[in-house]
Amino acid sequence: MTTAGAAQRRETTRREYNANLAECPGHEVLAALSDKWVTLIVSALADGPLRHGELARTVAGATQKMLTQTLRRLERDGLVTRTVTGTVPPRVDYELTDLGHDILPLQRAIKAWAETHIDRVHAARERYDGRHQEPRC
């Protein structure tokens, strides 16, 4: 019997689709860049290496958990290096790799686009909201 066929095939299709998306370079990069803290950490490190604590202070607002988590990901992706010095008290420095530096221009490009177009977006939003949320009566 093929009763479970329809729903199941859709599910499969979706998985494959998501897998394709995940493997698409463009999406990988977007996913990485758009992470709430990645941009901030990378910017913070743009001027030179920082210790964990310094980073925590610079990127105020980030949980310690998020900080470590994000740094691990960045390290894994080869965007930052993690250097441990001594054991007690431990000292850990984070520094941007060449690859890490390479994303700065891209970030700047996005920022530039944003700054030149964001006004239009905001204007559009106001128009939309005015048209849709205001009482009709």
Add this chain to the structure above:
Amino acid sequence: MTTAGAAQRRETTRREYNANLAECPGHEVLAALSDKWVTLIVSALADGPLRHGELARTVAGATQKMLTQTLRRLERDGLVTRTVTGTVPPRVDYELTDLGHDILPLQRAIKAWAETHIDRVHAARERYDGRHQEPRC
């Protein structure tokens, strides 16, 4: 008493921080672009207007809910227009606005960066995983 002071002030700081982030043009744009479906919908519409159903088929893998939700956001942000024709059966066309077309170069830039650098990222990941997950015995 100021017992609740510490935790509460941290909370407040965090909120303000997030608010600042949300208002930062760069992050707004990143948040918009990095949405799982935005890229796909925008690309799909790059060649010309499409009906809801056509879009659903083109961007296979997207839930109907996600599709509509994303389209509403794009409409609100002034990136697409939504045109309703007739009432029964309804026909709705979605088309990229000028502003919508303007993000195509940016998407291409990201894609280009991704394609030239993704190999290094993947290599870094393999190195990292090899170093950290393999049994040390």
Add this chain to the structure above:
DNA sequence: CAGCATCCTTTGGGATACTG
């Protein structure tokens, strides 16, 4: 055909406390 509304599962993120 287009698109709400509802329900339910999964995930992400935050607070807290503990270890080398």
Add this chain to the structure above:
DNA sequence: CAGTATCCCAAAGGATGCTG
């Protein structure tokens, strides 16, 4: 000081069924 582990909540996302 740097990092891990645990708990917990809010939000995102998906499936389904109903309406103009």
